[in-house]
Amino acid sequence: MPRPRSLTHAQLASAALAVIDRDGLAGLSMRAVAKELGMSTMALYRYVDDREELEQLVVELVHSTVDTRAPDPDAPWRERVETMVRRLRDAMSAHPAVVPLTLAHRHRTPSGLRWSETVLTVLTEAGIDGERRVVALRGLLSYVIGAIQLEHLGPLSGAGTRAITELPPSAYPLMTETARYAGNVGADREFFEGLAMVLRGMETAREA
Template sequence: MPRPRSLTAHQLASAALAVLDRDGLAALSMRAVAQELGISTMGLYRYVQDREDLERLVVERVLSDVDTGLPDPGTSWRDQIEVMARRLRDTVGAHPEVIPLSVVHRHHSPAGLRWSETVLAVLTEAGFEGERRVIALRALLGFLIGAIQLEHLGPLAGPGTTAITELPPSDFPHMTATARTARRMDADREFLGGLRLLLDGLDA
């Protein structure tokens, strides 16, 4: 019998990511990833213990593509935070099925921790400390996770917004008016507008 081939963590994560991108989060399983790799399910257990291990690998695989270097220190702290936010959104947004997993496993991801470390360095240099710094980081993470999910699962250009515009204006005057405006907005304007409102609040 030929000796089983050795697989790297990158190969395992890439196979799991291929399953997620193609078939969705519900399809991620040991069997599906083994098939993607062309090995038996039992063979996959030589490398990972269970689906949770696969989830951690794929989160690290995606987040490792995020540039975590410190943005230009000659710019304002707000501009630096915007750069960090764009980097995370662009990378994770390319694999929206990974977003829920990144929430669960971010504490186990060295790449995710490096992103947060850089954001905290920017905030610290800007004078944030103690509870204010904690709240600022959590608010940024909460906005980014929610904004990326909304962009891909409920985009303004999608049928949900159209359906709201067709509600009876007498019952939902503000919803219908807002939806009509929303249909004219693109994803970048929505994302950056929300981020800048958040930064206005942090800057107050």
């Protein structure tokens, strides 16, 4: 196959993201991306070193769609953090199969770093600093990444929840009861009520 005259990082990332969206993260390979671009696998190595570099480009592409500008400075700090989390969730939920890659590459992507810098600014202005700020940022990231994976990829969603309701109540009384309630809790409600619990915990730590 003829090699294109030139490829940008954005084009490479878009091709890799198309593969992931279609075939899942397991389908991502140098060969698959090369085929998506209409080129040979060896030709692709002229642009990137390996799959890890492709992954990093994909994470940056997804994160680049997040608005990292500071929210309304007159809004309460919890509301500003929620705004930043909402923006990140929207971008990541559009490509949920990419979410696991953020764990490995978020600290290497400029857009991800800008998001974290904005959140840290809000936390600092709220009086959360030092080691508490470390825990707060990592806690937020852990919640967002985990919640999105649970919503889109986790066994507790959809058929998984229904399967739990069919377990013997004598062996799993609380699991079966909770699964029945889960059918009444939508994804947005679950996410943002969970986030509110996390932020209330930060509020308590801030005031301690």
